[in-house]
Amino acid sequence: MKVLMVSYEVYPLAKVGGLADVVGSLPEYLKKQGIDVQIAMPYHRVVDAKAKTIEKTELVLNTEKLKENYPFEVYKTYLEAGDIPVFLLKNDRLIDSDDVYGGSDLALQALGFSSAVFQLVKILNPDIVHCNDWQTGMVPVFLKTFMNEETPKTLLTIHNLGYQGTFDRYYYELSGLPEIYWEKGYVSTGGMFNFLKSGIVFSDFVSTVSPSYAEEIKTEEYGMGLNTLLLRLGERLVGIINGIDYSEYDPATDKRIPANFCLEDLSGKKECKKVLQEELGLACSEKPLIGLISRLVDQKGLDILAQVTEDLMKHDLQLVILGTGEERYEKMFKMLAAKFPGKVSANITFDINLAQKIYAGSDMFLMPSKYEPCGLGQMFAMRYGTVPIVRFTGGLKDTVKEFNFETEEGNGFGFYEYESIKLKEAIERALRAYNSEKWSTIVKNAMKTDCSWEKSAGEYKKLYKRILKSERRPIDA
């Protein structure tokens, strides 16, 4: 079975968030399941610094379905893990920024890229095209509109419904697609061209990154205006929990952390904490150290955290933040660090090595998300013996269970209602547990939680088979 995965982010070539982690690691595990996987992504400028070798191919992909042609040259590299071919689609006019999402015209860039992928599909001839997020939402539209018998089936994975890629109608006119799609509301919401919705309407199957989120997005509360459409998908909407790469992220062998450790010998974790405290100017002590690594955006529950930070500071604890995002949150954490030196460290930067040190050196990991399609942070944290404190929503609900002092089951702490008081109570429960004799049991339970890709890659394989067997989905289903 041949699968072409299409994504804007692929770790290590270009990473902004969790999308990169998933598309950078899942293919290796799919290959182990016997699937022939290839990847297509834009040739972002950052790729040059991350790829070991890049070769130019003879291929040029014309965006002939669009009103104007934006030729994409095709380069090729490989993901070291699993030796997976990656096609890099290059057009310097459209990809004109050092930042993955910093392009001067992101709508045109994504439209051009998707149209070029359509041409690439005709050349590579996969059985399934597996698209990811709004940036690739137009690929299924081009495929279904101009399809013949050989056209592959399509799967669109939603990593985050909060980002739909909505743009002015002007871009729909550039797409060269039939006006009837607009009239029927297949490609728009509220008078705007909506890339993600287009992808959902035109894909054969849609998946998201946890079973709970797959249920949640059918409701008004989480559906971001697309709940009715998602509900109508019925069996064609599937939730598969993400995994993390257990060979790359292994506390027993990870070279990015100051000392290695494992379930049987946790002494290295203490060393990681000490070095982290020293590096970040925190007082070296046994006090519980809470880490938070996140894009600093509303989704991540930072508004309810803001309401309780002062109260939390009354406790004997330390807090390390790593993130970038909305200015108000960046400012909030900087001010907190200034007010509580030695107790709070705010690192407003993007640094994957520091992230690793925080996952390994913290005692607890905070993720109070308003919504969370899957969440990888809590998985990395647990792998490194760091106990998650989460809001039980989406993938957080599927991976973290409240520790029960009687049965000694559970790998973390959490709360359901999106309220600051509930968050504060969950943190306080974790702090009490830290000072109890049960703490090492909780740490070990977290480390024993299986977040590896093996099982989920098997689920994707089953889904691909199901997609191949099923009828093509009519556009207006």
Ligand SMILES: Nc1ncnc2c1ncn2[C@@H]1O[C@H](COP(=O)(O)OP(=O)(O)O[C@H]2O[C@H](CO)[C@@H](O)[C@H](O)[C@H]2O)[C@@H](O)[C@H]1O
């Ligand atoms: N400043 C910084 N420096 C270094 N590393 C940083 C960083 N800020 C964030 N990261 C890293 O970026 C990744 C974030 O992944 P998440 O899955 O937790 O969230 P994200 O919202 O980006 O992903 C979306 O897609 C993923 C993948 O499907 C879903 O799990 C998730 O729920 C959904 O919101 C982690 O690897 C984290 O360590």
